[in-house]
Amino acid sequence: MLPNCALTSAVVYFDGPAIGVDIYIDSVSITSDITVDADNLLTNSTFESGINGWATWGANIEESTDFAHTGEKSALVNSRTNDWQGPVYDFLGRGVANTAYDISGWIRVAGSDSENVSINIKQTCEGSEAVYTEAGPAVTVSDSEWTLVSGTFTPLIVN
Numbered sequence: 001m002l003p004n005c006a007l008t009s010a011v012v013y014f015d016g017p018a019i020g021v022d023i024y025i026d027s028v029s030i031t032s033d034i035t036v037d038a039d040n041l042l043t044n045s046t047f048e049s050g051i052n053g054w055a056t057w058g059a060n061i062e063e064s065t066d067f068a069h070t071g072e073k074s075a076l077v078n079s080r081t082n083d084w085q086g087p088v089y090d091f092l093g094r095g096v097a098n099t100a101y102d103i104s105g106w107i108r109v110a111g112s113d114s115e116n117v118s119i120n121i122k123q124t125c126e127g128s129e130a131v132y133t134e135a136g137p138a139v140t141v142s143d144s145e146w147t148l149v150s151g152t153f154t155p156l157i158v159n
Contacts, residue, residue, distance in 0.1 A: 054087055061087060101153055109142065
């Protein structure tokens with residue numbers, strides 16, 4: 001666990017499918033009871049305007065019209081060479097320390113009948129190693145329908 005510190009990195013990421021299996025993601029949400037309104041804290045959660053704000057660690061991420069849970073587009077993560085290479089969203093500066101946030105996203109895979117996917121949090125304090133936390137249990141998703149993957153996380157205390 002990280003100490004009370006200056007948080008330098010806080011990202012939410014989806015991972016788990018085997019190497020080479022593509023991930024589609026759509027309709028992602030991060031909310032909390034304390035937000036002034038119930039709006040999603042993500043600025044581009046449906047990918048209708050592209051993939052702005054989203055990244056991946058070493059794989060490729062692009063907007064896709066192959067499948068969509070809502071609207072006409074989703075994001076596709078492909079060319080994965082490690083199981084942790086999924087969609088990544090920088091949460092730094094978007095939340096309040098010690099406040100629980102619900103996160104969810106609709107996921108499907110391509111290149112396998114079914115795979116496990118989970119939501120994880122990576123937080124780093126200045127001068128410390130990163131701490132990885134599961135936001136919830138892995139969920140089995142398929143290549144034939146969208147599956148909701150969800151969890152809860154609490155950003156660390158920041159000085």
